[in-house]
């Protein structure tokens with residue numbers, strides 16, 4: 001029997017997962033919900049699913065096994081708690097929340113329910129990251145530089161601090177998460193930011209650029225840069241510097257490892273987004289979440305890291321994690 005799935009939120013990223021799930025025979029999308037009724041209706045019509053404007057109603061009426069929460073940062077919390085209260089598996093898009101209280105509440109409910117969970121850090125499923133992890137075994141780097149630098153996404157909530165938390169919380173979280181996935185936990189952060197280059201943009205009140213310094217428990221240090229004001233150029237990824245090697249990870253594209261005199265470049269060859277959904281569906285079907293690379297607790301730690309950076313921006317101080 002296929003796993004019966006519901007969606008809360010039917011915007012851009014929901015479409016990505018819906019497309020992936022259509023390629024997975026063990027998955028059946030039974031219901032979709034969006035506060036914009038027309039969006040829920042349109043998604044449901046394509047899928048032969050039932051549309052709901054309210055997630056409580058969907059959860060009460062449908063016999064689901066798993067729910068994808070594909071909502072903007074400001075809308076997290078109540079949907080996850082309602083899904084977990086029903087004893088269902090939970091897939092949540094990043095960032096899982098934009099405040100520490102929601103992170104704590106949902107993490108506690110996940111533990112209480114022993115729920116199968118996943119967070120949409122799809123980069124953890126890249127084949128080049130498996131290769132990079134192997135290369136880094138036993139090789140401690142001294143410095144990393146991470147980047148998410150480019151233009152501003154078009155959705156109106158993204159540019160407003162109270163709705164998105166700002167770029168480092170909403171978008172650069174992929175780089176913070178990858179830094180944790182590769183190098184372990186961060187001890188403390190400090191951050192600085194610039195503003196004022198995008199004054200003409202309607203409702204825009206977030207940083208144009210920021211630099212977040214990280215000190216890891218391992219002794220590694222690094223800086224993660226964000227920029228959403230670029231009209232040309234850009235850069236996403238992580239540069240890694242060890243004593244006798246350097247690595248250039250171009251996000252979702254390639255890794256270039258220079259070790260002594262040899263440089264080897266490897267490009268992404270797998271459908272990592274599809275794999276992320278396959279692993280989740282398989283976990284729900286088998287009742288075993290051990291193959292999921294970013295369960296909720298992991299997503300919560302990555303969110304907490306960028307929220308600590310926000311706190312540093314607000315206070316001008318180092319923040320301990």
Ligand SMILES: NC(=O)c1ccc[n+]([C@@H]2O[C@H](COP(=O)([O-])OP(=O)(O)OC[C@H]3O[C@@H](n4cnc5c(N)ncnc54)[C@H](O)[C@@H]3O)[C@@H](O)[C@H]2O)c1
Pocket residue numbers: 008009010011012013014033034035036039055070071072073075093094095120121122155170171
């Ligand atoms: N993992 C990735 O690579 C990746 C890529 C893109 C987006 N995302 C993340 O996905 C999240 C959503 O982004 P998006 O681009 O889909 O946004 P979007 O604005 O396109 O879609 C969000 C949808 O949620 C609906 N919604 C809002 N509140 C709701 C509620 N309480 N109940 C039901 N529906 C509600 C909106 O009407 C909208 O249709 C963001 O946090 C974003 O960072 C992740």
